[in-house]
Amino acid sequence: MPRQPDAPGPGPDAAPPGGRLRRFTAAERWVHRSTAALMGLCLVTAACLYLPPLAELVGRRRLVVTVHEWSGILLPLPVLAGLASRAFRADLRLLNRFGPHDRQWLRSALRRHWERPAGKFNAGQKLYASWTAGAALVMVGTGLLMWFPHLAPLVWRTGATFVHDWLALAVAAVVAGHLWMASRDPEARLGMRTGTVSPGWAAREHPLWAARERAARERAAAGRDAPDAPERPAPDQPRSRSSR
Amino acid sequence: MDTTSEPEGRGTPVGRRVVLGMLGLGAAGVAAGPFLQRGVDSFLGAAAGKDPTGLTGLLPGGGGFRYYSVADSVPHRGEADYRLTVDGLVDRPGSYRLADLRALPQDRLVRDVQCVTGWRVPRTPFEGVRLSRLLDAAGVRPGAHAVRFTCFDGAYSESLTLEQARRPDVLVALRMQDAAIGHAHGGPVRLYVAPMYFYKSAKWLSGITVTDRVRPGYWEQYGYDVDAWVGRSNGRDDAPTA
Structure with missing residues (x-):
């Protein structure tokens, strides 16, 4: 059967080759990459300011302070720029909302069970994203109080230094955990690097998301094969069918 | 479900x-x-x-010193090649070797060290020559109002008013914590200004210049207070150290 002249071409929503699943768009990967680079600069310069052996090795205190201040203040920028991307906004919404399966995931994780249902993001990833976002904002706020000492009363500054120092240790530990998890999962790293993941990985790590992607793909394939079949149910018909 | x-x-x-x-x-x-x-x-x-x-x-507030250097690398100076020069508005400019400084009467002070970034090291002994003794030996001329300090790291500088510099708790220090000052702590010779935040106590001291007015030091050009009394400057309320 000849293709319809107005059939959709390989746009951004086109299925990736080789049966792989599209997990992140280019815009999302750039948000991640830039945030990671800025966070890395923040942590490395913080270590050079804070740990005596590193400080002795590096010196150049004024330069290190300047890099630390600017990488810190720019840290929220990639996420703000990412808001222009529809896919990024959709993922933020997924990260924000916790369903029943997320509670089950957390219970399983705490009890070391392996029954861990997850959508596109599991509950641990959701908590990581929101905790680091909140922590980054607190670090920017307290950092500004220390950067401009005459901005606020001096008791604020003492408190800001206290929060900035201790939260920095917590952020370093949590980011190290994030890197450790990534180091054990090559397919997850491939997903962040190329944007696509294998269906097997998706079914194992994010079964609910994989099932929805599969269903959407089947619907799309059915729609392409019989675009004018009158008996086909509308794809968006509310609660039309259950996948179970 | x-x-x-x-x-x-x-x-x-x-x-x-x-x-x-x-x-x-x-x-x-x-x-x-x-x-x-x-x-x-x-x-x-x-x-x-x-x-x-x-x-x-x-850990934050864990005690102990932290190492701060503004230069990319700091040369080592010892018995053979260390010199402390005294010049500017003085009658008798001169320079001191380590042995010359050690031959002068030594004072010992035991006070807290307070850094402007928050850390504090309690009861730290410093020993050395009173700065006022070196100034008197050089003969400060009338019209002088301040002292500028330079360092052999090639970057750092500090300053005091003449009145501050003549206080008995301002030393050209040769020993810290009852040992010769190591390189990391600014050895062989550093300034020790007991009543002020520790950035005033310039490390790797190599030059004392008497001037007509205060020239702000390194950090002071980036907004630190010139008169850095502990507890009364830089927007901080630490307990005074002297």
């Missing part, structure tokens, strides 16, 4: 609550920080005394 037909993106907005919760905790931490910091200081101060690993020294 059929979770796959449930569209994702519905449910409790836990993410937003975590972000707002962190902001709230951060604000509470800033408010309670001064009080909490005192508690942590005393706890870690006690723990550091019994900690053979030294790991407590890496």
Whole structure:
């Protein structure tokens, strides 16, 4: 059967080759990459300011302070720029909302069970994203109080230094955990690097998301094969069918 | 329960609550920080005394010195090649070797060291020659009002008014913690200005120049206070050290 002249071409929503699943768009990967680079600069310069052996090795205190201040203040920028991307906004919404399966995931994780249902993001990833976002904002706020000492009363500054120092240790530990998890999962790293993941990985790590992607793909394939079949149910018909 | 037909993106907005919760905790931490910091200081101060690993020294307020250098690398100077010059508005400019400085009467001070970034090291002994003795030996001319200090790291500088420089608790220090000052702590010779924040106590001291007016030092060009009395400057309220 000849293709319809107005059939959709390989746009951004086109299925990736080789049966792989599209997990992140280019815009999302750039948000991640830039945030990671800025966070890395923040942590490395913080270590050079804070740990005596590193400080002795590096010196150049004024330069290190300047890099630390600017990488810190720019840290929220990639996420703000990412808001222009529809896919990024959709993922933020997924990260924000916790369903029943997320509670089950957390219970399983705490009890070391392996029954861990997850959508596109599991509950641990959701908590990581929101905790680091909140922590980054607190670090920017307290950092500004220390950067401009005459901005606020001096008791604020003492408190800001206290929060900035201790939260920095917590952020370093949590980011190290994030890197450790990534180091054990090559397919997850491939997903962040190329944007696509294998269906097997998706079914194992994010079964609910994989099932929805599969269903959407089947619907799309059915729609392409019989675009004018009158008996086909509308794809968006509310609660039309259950996948179970 | 059929979770796959449930569209994702519905449910409790836990993410937003975590972000707002962190902001709230951060604000509470800033408010309670001064009080909490005192508690942590005393706890870690006690723990550091019994900690053979030294790991407590890496925690905020864990006690001990932190190494700050503004230069990319700092040369080593010793008996053979160290010189301290005294010049500017003086009658008898001169230079001192380490042996010359050691031959002069030594004073010993035991005070707290307070850094403007918050850390404090209690009861730290410093020994050396009173700066006023070197100034008197050089003969300060009328019209002089200040002293400028330069360092052999090639970058750092500091300053004091002549009145501040003549205080008995301002030393050209040769020993710290009852040992010769090591390179990391600014050895062989550093300035020690007991009543002021520690950035005034320039490390690797190599030049004393008497001037007609105060020329702000390195950090002071980036907004630090020139008159850096502990507890009365830089927007801080630490207990005075002298």
